[in-house]
Amino acid sequence: MEDSKQEKVPVLPWMRNPIDVSLFEECPLRLLPCLDPRLEEALQKMGVNSLFPVQAAVWQETIGPGGFERDLCINSPTGSGKTMAYALPIVQKLSTRTIKCLRALVVLPTRDLALQVKEVFAAIAPSVGLSVGLAVGQSSIADEIAELIKRPKLELGICYDPEDLWMKPQGSVDILVATPGRLMDHINTTEGFTLEHLSYLVVDETDRLLREAYQSWLPTVLQLTCSSEDILFPHARLFTPSALGSLKTIRRSGIERGFKGKPCPRLMKMILSATLTQDPSKLAQLELHHPLLLTTGPRRYKLPEKLESYITICTSKLKPLYLVGLLQELKGEKCIVFTKSVESTHRLSTLLNLFGGLQFNIKEYSGLQRQSVRSKTLRAFREGEIQVLVSSDAMTRGMDVEGVTTVINYDMPAYTKTYIHRAGRTARAGQTGSCFTLLLRGEVKRFKKLLQKADKNPCPVYSLPSDSIESLRPLYSSALEKLKESVESETLKRHIVFQLPSRNSKMSMDVVYAKVVSPSRLDLLSCSKG
Incomplete structure (x- = not known):
């Protein structure tokens, strides 16, 4: 480590x-x-x-x-x-x-x-x-x-x-x-x-x-x-x-x-x-x-003074539901959700936008995007047009967005440094803020050890009502089906760009589709597994 x-x-x-x-x-x-x-x-x-x-x-x-x-x-x-x-x-x-x-x-x-x-x-x-x-x-x-x-x-x-x-x-x-x-x-x-x-x-x-x-x-x-x-x-x-x-x-x-x-x-x-x-x-x-x-003080790592940290324990297959449940409880407050990679950021953002009936706007922010797209997204987030930003660690360092009340670690950070930079997007300049980390049971002990290097205070468990999670299951099943279609379409487009036959080739588009898509098997829950 x-x-x-x-x-x-x-x-x-x-x-x-x-x-x-x-x-x-x-x-x-x-x-x-x-x-x-x-x-x-x-x-x-x-x-x-x-x-x-x-x-x-x-x-x-x-x-x-x-x-x-x-x-x-x-x-x-x-x-x-x-x-x-x-x-x-x-x-x-x-x-x-x-x-x-x-x-x-x-x-x-x-x-x-x-x-x-x-x-x-x-x-x-x-x-x-x-x-x-x-x-x-x-x-x-x-x-x-x-x-x-x-x-x-x-x-x-x-x-x-x-x-x-x-x-x-x-x-x-x-x-x-x-x-x-x-x-x-x-x-x-x-x-x-x-x-x-x-x-x-x-x-x-x-x-x-x-x-x-x-x-x-x-x-x-x-x-x-x-x-x-x-x-x-x-x-x-x-x-x-x-x-x-x-x-x-x-x-x-x-x-x-x-x-x-x-x-x-x-x-x-x-x-x-x-x-x-x-x-x-x-x-x-x-x-x-x-x-x-x-x-600042004798400790090498230090969290913002008015930051409150929580953990939410969930299961791997239902992890996106715990995130949605947590976002619903925030009721449209300005929030950043961190994942461990740009690929996870894209999949999770796509899945959340496929849920029906959510009362807040969700956008992706990652290194895969062009600078102009990131700048436009960040501006809309600052102005309140977007309430939830799903981000890779591209935004963990130094970025200052006024009014961010909550940070959610969808994926547990690997290092204390990463947690500090992620959590530091809220509770800035003397303001209050909260940081939630979604954990599987097997990750709890390791996370608490990681957090002790930056904060001596215990990290309480924040529990979501089980009935609120269960009520989201039908929406989740529908969103997963749509996610499958979306990923298949993106995979096809990506491979066609790199594998499209030359002008002189007689290969039909049907053959290209069969070669590119049919052999592949999509992991529907990959967004929760990183």
Whole structure:
């Protein structure tokens, strides 16, 4: 098990004496030292009148005398306000800069999370004259380049200085929010895209970004930002990762970044997660400078303060009925149902929509969908047009949807980390919320052991009336029949796309149907078995 392995990892010395964020109190904006009045006004327009404890703690370590002397590692529960915790001080710090260039980079593991973080920056950065860019692959790379890079415009009939004719494209944003893959695309191919002026690097959802290589984005970024090729060869293009492999980094004047006498300030880093890794080998990749840990309480894993957790014991064959019964008791409250895979998400969402007479709208949200479809679904969920969202773990990290009162684990999470990130979609920002987990009897003991790592409180059993489950059986039988037809139709379409004969073939559609569908046997209850 992942969790048990991590417990055996030695704790780094700097992680043994963290700053306890829980000792801080909410701080009204009027009492926040050094806050730019323009930012205060922008925050108030957002409905923010005070900072949460983690935000106040980070502000203390970043703004004013001694600010950003050390890199910050923030381990705080989901929904505690980590995004604004780093967005606000970075925007404050950059507000005095007059030259337009890329100074801050925020890297996140998914497009949806990057879009959400970009909205937070976009709400405050323009108030102090800063611009925010997005590089996530949602649009074509040409459209992104047009937003991120400013190209010199030369008009006919005007006599230019010879130096103007050699002007190269330059960055047009101060802050960039990006996913690793698209970031590497711009590093490797976009003329004028440079990290040479980067002052701040934020790695959000750090444990996930360190667990997956993502085209070696991290060593590439660190090498480009500490390299002095831009000083020795100011007109040279940025090196690609292949070139970086053979050209070793040259330290500026042989002096490590961050110390007096150095021509440029060091790259300041902030890493964040609700389940921050303690693995020294992983943290070493970040090349942290005298890191300072900010965490909430003595426990490594911590659930939202006002979250209530329950388990509902059910049988495998009737598991969908227990879910429907639970959803009916919620009476249309905004709810997210988590499954263990994108395939399970699709099957379960399809089955629920085949039930008749349910008084709430249900939609699927998973990595199988196009970005445009996910964005549309998420917008409808936020606006209340959809009451129940069936999701894979694509939505477990960082996603913030206001008004989610309940999370349901249809499939038991495999790790404590997964439970924390799922449950953290509710009870955010000091609000109340509930998390239900559907379990088979054989899973109860393992689940309680998993939960003990995050919460000492017992997890009570929430029982559904047996008669309400029995009353759903006829609807369930009908839904299963419709599900069979739906899956057969989807299977046929999917295989026809990949196996459709060429124009010259005389194979009939009936033969294609027989080859593709007839031999297969559908497991009607596969949605409950994952």
